[in-house]
Amino acid sequence: MPRILIVDDEPDIREAVSRRLGREGFRVEQAESQSEAESKIAAAEPPYDLILTDMVMEDPESGVRTLEAALSRDVFSEVIVLTAYGNVGNAVECMRRGAFDYIEKNTPGVDVYELLVIKIRQALEHRRMSLQTLRRYADIARRENIQLPGA
Amino acid sequence: MGDLPPPQPPQGFDAVELESFHRATRFLRSILDIDQLLHAILEEALDAVRGTRGFVGLINRSTGNLELRITAGQGWETEHARSIPITDEPGHGITIMVAVTGVPYVTGDVRRDPNYVMFFPDVRSEIAVPLVNRDGRTFGVLNIESEETDAFSHRDLQLLMALATQASIAHSVAVYRQREAMLIEVGNELASSGDMDGLLRCVVDRTAQLLRADDCAIFQLDPGGDRLILRAAGELLKDRIGSLTYHVGEGLTGWVVQNRQSVRVPNVREDPRWRGLYPLVQEEIIESYLATPILQRGEMWGVLRAARRKPASSVVSNEFTHRDEELLSTLARQVGAAISQHLLVDQQLRMERMAAWGEMSARSAHMIGNKVFAIKGQLNELEWLASKPGFRAQDVLDVAQRSRQSVFQLEEILTEFRDFLMATHLDRRPLDLNELVETTVAENCCRSGTICPNTTLEEGLPLVSADAAKLRRALGELLENAASHQPDGGEILVITGPWRADDRAAHPEVPSRPAWLREGGAVRIEVIDRGPGIPAANKSRLFTPFFTTRSKGMGLGLSIVKGIIDAHQGAIVEVGTEGEGAHFVIVLPAIAPEGSSDHEGDERLSNA
Numbered sequence: 205m206p207r208i209l210i211v212d213d214e215p216d217i218r219e220a221v222s223r224r225l226g227r228e229g230f231r232v233e234q235a236e237s238q239s240e241a242e243s244k245i246a247a248a249e250p251p252y253d254l255i256l257t258d259m260v261m262e263d264p265e266s267g268v269r270t271l272e273a274a275l276s277r278d279v280f281s282e283v284i285v286l287t288a289y290g291n292v293g294n295a296v297e298c299m300r301r302g303a304f305d306y307i308e309k310n311t312p313g314v315d316v317y318e319l320l321v322i323k324i325r326q327a328l329e330h331r332r333m334s335l336q337t338l339r340r341y342a343d344i345a346r347r348e349n350i351q352l353p354g355a
Numbered sequence: 356m357g358d359l360p361p362p363q364p365p366q367g368f369d370a371v372e373l374e375s376f377h378r379a380t381r382f383l384r385s386i387l388d389i390d391q392l393l394h395a396i397l398e399e400a401l402d403a404v405r406g407t408r409g410f411v412g413l414i415n416r417s418t419g420n421l422e423l424r425i426t427a428g429q430g431w432e433t434e435h436a437r438s439i440p441i442t443d444e445p446g447h448g449i450t451i452m453v454a455v456t457g458v459p460y461v462t463g464d465v466r467r468d469p470n471y472v473m474f475f476p477d478v479r480s481e482i483a484v485p486l487v488n489r490d491g492r493t494f495g496v497l498n499i500e501s502e503e504t505d506a507f508s509h510r511d512l513q514l515l516m517a518l519a520t521q522a523s524i525a526h527s528v529a530v531y532r533q534r535e536a537m538l539i540e541v542g543n544e545l546a547s548s549g550d551m552d553g554l555l556r557c558v559v560d561r562t563a564q565l566l567r568a569d570d571c572a573i574f575q576l577d578p579g580g581d582r583l584i585l586r587a588a589g590e591l592l593k594d595r596i597g598s599l600t601y602h603v604g605e606g607l608t609g610w611v612v613q614n615r616q617s618v619r620v621p622n623v624r625e626d627p628r629w630r631g632l633y634p635l636v637q638e639e640i641i642e643s644y645l646a647t648p649i650l651q652r653g654e655m656w657g658v659l660r661a662a663r664r665k666p667a668s669s670v671v672s673n674e675f676t677h678r679d680e681e682l683l684s685t686l687a688r689q690v691g692a693a694i695s696q697h698l699l700v701d702q703q704l705r706m707e708r709m710a711a712w713g714e715m716s717a718r719s720a721h722m723i724g725n726k727v728f729a730i731k732g733q734l735n736e737l738e739w740l741a742s743k744p745g746f747r748a749q750d751v752l753d754v755a756q757r758s759r760q761s762v763f764q765l766e767e768i769l770t771e772f773r774d775f776l777m778a779t780h781l782d783r784r785p786l787d788l789n790e791l792v793e794t795t796v797a798e799n800c801c802r803s804g805t806i807c808p809n810t811t812l813e814e815g816l817p818l819v820s821a822d823a824a825k826l827r828r829a830l831g832e833l834l835e836n837a838a839s840h841q842p843d844g845g846e847i848l849v850i851t852g853p854w855r856a857d858d859r860a861a862h863p864e865v866p867s868r869p870a871w872l873r874e875g876g877a878v879r880i881e882v883i884d885r886g887p888g889i890p891a892a893n894k895s896r897l898f899t900p901f902f903t904t905r906s907k908g909m910g911l912g913l914s915i916v917k918g919i920i921d922a923h924q925g926a927i928v929e930v931g932t933e934g935e936g937a938h939f940v941i942v943l944p945a946i947a948p949e950g951s952s953d954h955e956g957d958e959r960l961s962n963a
Binding site (some may be wrong): 214216217219220223224227260285288291309312313316317318 | 613686717720721724725726727728729730731732733735738739757760
C-alpha cells in the first residue's frame with residue numbers, strides 16, 4: 205500500500221485530503237509544517253512513496269525545501285506541490301527541481317480532489333516505472349557484472 | 356523685541372530722583388501681567404507727583420470708549436462711570452481731550468478750567484498724560500488729581516511723561532509677550548488638531564480672537580488654481596462653506612492670491628479692488644480688512660482673511676495696524692506648516708496602509724483560497740458519502756459540521772479584512788469613555804468561556820470625540836486577546852482616567868503630544884492581564900499586520916486596534932513585562948471643554 209505524506213499548515217486541508225486519499229486506499233500521514241515534514245521524511249523507513257506539499261507555509265520557500273528534503277532522502281520519491289493563489293512561479297521552480305507536478309488548489313470549475321487523485325496515481329505509476337527500470341538495470345548489471353554508478 | 360531702548364531719564368533731576376526713576380523703570384519692565392503693570396505705574400505716578408487720586412484709562416477700539424481700568428486713591432465708588440465715550444467735541448473733560456489729541460494737559464485750578472468736567476468735587480489740580488504705543492497711537496491716558504490748587508509743576512509733568520513713556524514700552528513688551536505666548540499655544544493646537552476641517556476651524560476661531568476681528572475666513576485654492584473655495588468661516592458665512600467661491604484676482608481676496616501679498620485696507624469701501632461679494636460682516640458696517648496668503652511649501656494654498664466693524668466712535672480708529680498684519684502673516688505661516696504636517700502625516704499613513712493593503716490582498720487571497728479548497732474537499736466527501744448505498748446520516752452531519760466551521764473561519768477573515776480597511780473611516784461624536792468601557796466589558800462578559808474583566812473607572816472624565824462602534828471593536832479585540840492568552844482563567848483589568856503628569860512619567864514609551872500636556876487634555880484606557888505577557892522581541896512587531904501568535908483569523912487584530920486608535924489621533928503602546936502579563940495603554944485626545952479657548956487679556960491686547 206503506497207505511503208503518502210501530506211504537508212499543509214491548514215488543518216482543514218490536511219483533514220480533507222487525508223480522508224479523500226484514505227478512501228482511495230492510500231496510507232496517509234500528516235505534517236503541519238516544513239520542519240515537521242523534514243523530520244518525518246528523514247525518519248521514514250522505507251521512504252514515503254509520494255509527498256504532497258503546500259507551497260507557502262512558514263516560509264514562501266517551504267514547498268521547495270520540502271521537495272529538497274524528499275529527493276535527498278529518496279531520489280525516486282514523487283513530489284506534488286499544492287499552490288494557492290499566486291504561487292505558480294514557485295511551483296514551476298519546483299518542477300524544474302524534480303517535482304512530478306503541481307496542482308492549483310483553487311482551479312475554478314474543477315474538482316481539484318479528483319484531479320489530485322488522478323495525478324497521485326500517475327505519480328505513483330511513474331515511481332513504479334522508475335523503480336522497475338532501476339531494478340531491470342540492476343539485474344542486467346548483475347548478469348553482465350557491470351558496476352553501476354552509485355550502486 | 357529683545358533690544359529695548361534704554362530708559363530716557365527726564366532732564367534736570369538730581370541723583371536721588373534719577374535713581375528712583377531707574378528703579379521704577381526696572382521694576383515696571385519686570386511685570387508681565389498687564390493689569391498689574393498698569394497698577395504699578397499708577398502707584399508710582401501718584402507717589403512721584405504727590406497726587407491724591409488717579410486712574411489709568413484705556414481706549415477700547417470696538418466700543419470707542421475710554422475705560423477706566425485701574426484706579427488708585429480715595430473716593431472711588433462703584434457708581435462712578437468706568438466707561439466714557441470718546442469724542443472730539445469739547446466739554447467732555449480733560450481725560451477725553453488728552454485721549455483724542457494725544458497731548459498732555461495740566462491744570463492748576465479745575466474750577467476755572469472750561470475743559471474740566473467734574474468727577475470728584477474736591478479736585479483742584481489735574482494732570483493727564485497720554486499713553487502712546489510704539490506705532491504712535493494713543494492707547495490710554497494716565498490721570499492724576501490733587502486736592503490742592505496748583506499742585507503740579509512743570510517738573511511733575513516731565514516726570515509723569517517720562518514715566519508714561521516707560522509704561523508704554525513696558526506695556527508693549529507685555530502685550531508682545533502675551534501675543535507670542537498665544538501664538539505658541541495656537542501653534543501647538545494646530546499641530547495636534549485632528550482632521551483638516553477641525554484644524555481650519557481652529558485657525559478661524561483663534562485668528563478672530565487674537566486680532567479682535569469681527570469675523571475671519573479661510574479660502575482654499577482649488578487644484579485647478581483658478582478658484583478659491585470657502586473652507587472655514589465664522590457665523591455669517593459658515594453655512595456656505597464649500598459652496599462659496601472667488602475667482603483668482605476677484606475682489607480683495609482674489610487679489611491676495613494673484614499677487615501673493617498680504618493686503619491691509621483701512622476702509623474697504625474706498626478700495627477699488629473691493630467687490631463686497633461676500634463680506635464677512637454686513638457691508639455697511641465693515642471697515643478694516645486684512646488678508647494674507649497661506650503658503651504650503653512655497654506653493655499658494657489659500658487665503659486667511661479678517662475684517663473689523665466700524666467703531667462706534669468716529670474719533671477712535673479701529674483699523675488693523677501693521678502689527679496686526681504681522682500677526683496674521685505669522686498665523687498664516689503656522690497654518691501653512693500645520694497643513695504641510697497634516698498632508699505629510701496623511702500621506703505617510705496612506706502609504707503605510709497601501710503597503711499593508713498589498714500584502715493583505717495577497718495574504719487574504721491565499722487564506723481564502725485555502726479555506727475554499729478545504730470546503731471543496733468537504734463537499735467532495737459529502738457527495739461520496741451520499742452516493743454510498745445505506746450511508747450513515749451521522750457521517751454526513753459530521754462533515755457538514757466541519758464545513759460550517761470552515762465557512763465561519765472564512766467569514767472571520769472577511770471581517771478582519773473589512774475592519775482593517777474601515778479602521779480609519781470614523782463617525783465621530785462626543786463620547787463618554789467610561790460608558791463605552793462598561794458596555795464593551797458587559798458584551799464580552801456574556802460570551803461563554805471568556806474572563807469577565809474588572810474595571811476601575813475614574814468619574815468625571817473629559818469627553819472624547821470618537822466613533823463608538825470602532826472604539827468598542829478596538830477594546831473588544833484587546834479583551835478577547837487578553838482572554839485568549841489566559842485559557843485556564845485569569846484576570847483582566849480595565850482602567851480609565853485622565854492622562855496626567857504621573858501617567859506620562861510612568862509610561863515614557865507613550866508618545867507625547869503638546870495638547871495632551873494640558874490638564875484634561877487627554878484620557879487613558881489601560882487593559883491589563885495576567886497572561887504570559889509580550890516578549891520584548893515581539894513588542895516592535897506587535898501592531899504590524901499579520902503578526903500573530905494565534906491561529907485565528909489573519910493576524911490583523913492588533914493592527915486593526917492600532918489603526919482605529921491612530922485614526923482618533925490617539926496612541927496605543929504595550930508597556931507590560933514578559934511573564935507578568937500584557938499591559939496596553941491607550942491615550943485619546945479629549946474634547947477641549949467649552950470656554951477654555953477664552954484668553955484672559957484679549958481685550959487688553961486689542962488696545963495695543
